[in-house]
Amino acid sequence: MGMPVAINNIFIVMTVFGSTTAIIGLALFIPHYFRAQKRATIYKTIELFSTRNQPVPPEVLDSLSRQTAATPDGDLRRGVILLSIAVALAVFGYFVDDARSPLIGIAAFPAMIGLAFIGLHLRAIKRAA
Secondary structure (H helix, E strand, O other), X not given: OOOOHHHHHHHHHHHHHHHHHHHHHHHHHHXXXXXXXXXXXXXXXXXXXXXXXXXXXXXXXXXXXXXXXXXXXXXXXXXXXXHHHHHHHHHHHHHOHHHHHHHXXXXXXXXXXXXXXXXXXHHHHHHHO
């Protein structure tokens, strides 16, 4: 005995939107998590040096400053990832007849954010030149 049609349709919509949200969320969360872990390790190293009353090596401080600075390459990377998510959603929406226009509309959000990051990358390159 199957589910009623209305519940089945709701389940399909929840699955599509939930998986999309999960993929984008994980793509944004995972890099931040590992960056925070690396930063915590550097802070523990600095704390260890200070408890032993030793000077902190300049390499440790340089690695900390390099981590927090945003780079144009990072903007390009984020833009390309968001654009690829948008293209994947649009292609999926194109092949699934029932979900064509909602998925293509949803794909516009990461596409515009991706284009903005690529624009920031190009602007940073022009300023550096």
